């Protein structure tokens with residue numbers, strides 16, 4: 001950081017502060033109490049209603065590129081006031097919006113005004129709701145919060161029993177056993193052995209305030225005393241699992257969204273039976289004796305689809321989470337499409353590809369050199385399942401025709417089939433098979449033109465056309481976007497029939513998005529009939545590689561000019577198509 005900016009900033013700030021009566025510059029021993037975070041600071045009395053409370057303005061070595069912080073002195077204990085961090089530093093609402101390297105005086109003024117309002121609110125009690133609004137920040141600071149939960153549970157719904165798996169470092173919780181086992185198997189290794197425990201998820205009407213955090217099991221009884229169902233779930237948990245550690249999840253609505261808090265209860269010690277033969281103590285006495293046991297808090301990391309795919313604000317999550325997509329061809333185009341579909345939250349992806357990954361694939365494929373020589377479909381499924389353990393992935397490392405012969409239900413049970421195989425032989429037969437068959441879902445074909453200078457995504461529904469309607473008998477588009485006069489664009493490699501198309505990951509990424517976008521439109525019901533969408537690459541790429549816009553495309557759709565855009569091409573089946581054509 002340029003020192004001159006810091007020095008000038010501090011000088012300006014001190015000139016501004018000089019207008020306040022009785023201000024003083026903090027000395028090194030004052031600053032030391034902040035653990036070396038700040039390099040300069042000033043204190044002023046008399047700004048807040050309570051004359052005993054002084055405000056401090058503190059800057060660090062990044063100032064003025066980082067905003068000053070405001071602290072109160074003397075510092076109250078953490079969790080006794082809202083918006084209060086360690087050493088009395090305030091967490092102000094305006095802080096995030098106030099970073100100006102130039103308006104040092106007005107920014108400082110706004111921060112001080114906000115701090116004064118906050119501190120005055122502490123004394124009037126008006127700011128207690130902030131404890132609820134920012135529950136997570138306070139819960140994570142609670143000194144008894146030493147555990148960690150990972151939750152896959154739906155955020156809504158009533159109090160209920162859910163499934164928990166206690167790992168060494170954390171507890172994973174899900175609404176049902178199948179979801180939990182699938183997540184554990186994806187996240188760790190397939191067939192991980194998971195011993196599950198039923199634990200209560202209890203709804204409480206609002207987030208807890210720090211004064212309500214339960215230190216003991218008795219505190220928890222008291223917290224739930226007005227909810228007899230919840231109390232009975234807790235008592236059941238204690239009695240059934242008396243010799244085990246056990247978890248509990250609290251769920252609550254808040255003004256800023258839903259939240260969870262985890263709690264861990266210890267196993268009962270032998271002494272709890274004192275005076276009784278084992279098994280002869282009444283439940284009432286057990287609960288009473290267990291009441292003195294301490295409770296620990298657990299921070300809850302949400303890994304449920306609603307949170308992962310849109311922080312509870314994506315209305316499409318549920319629909320997409322219930323869909324199965326079959327993707328044929330996990331090459332450079334297909335692997336990118338698979339990744340986008342996983343990010344979208346498609347519930348189940350089935351990947352089919354007969355080939356292994358070569359190192360020269362890796363600059364365009366989502367898999368890297370660490371996956372070389374491994375089967376693309378299996379490896380892609382394996383890696384995506386670790387990245388998105390709440391989704392399901394299945395792989396078949398064989399040609400689609402063999403896969404279909406073995407189990408046609410893989411094709412007929414999917415909600416959508418995508419082919420990014422890029423082979424006319426494989427795709428023409430797929431198109432012929434699925435055309436006009438009520439057995440199959442819609443099929444999308446995605447492919448690239450030379451150099452990835454254009455890309456096509458075409459969806460066929462039932463009897464509304466087939467691939468041959470828009471291609472010639474060799475699978476070439478009847479109306480291509482680009483034309484490549486002179487030498488061919490294919491390059492040779494020293495192997496039997498070895499040719500490849502050079503193109504880069506940048507150009508490729510547009511076509512991956514094109515296909516994934518059409519998938520979303522179909523699964524969400526926005527496209528309900530056969531459709532053809534085209535990515536027209538940038539003209540500079542075309543010119544660099546000596547290509548040009550195809551005259552037939554210009555006649556039909558107009559010149560793409562500089563390109564770089566997506567286009568919806570009106571789709572019409574060809575009545576003279578040798579596969580699907582029929583008289584009108």
Ligand SMILES: [Zn+2]
Pocket residue numbers: 465466467468469470573574577578579580581
């Ligand atoms: Zn046709």
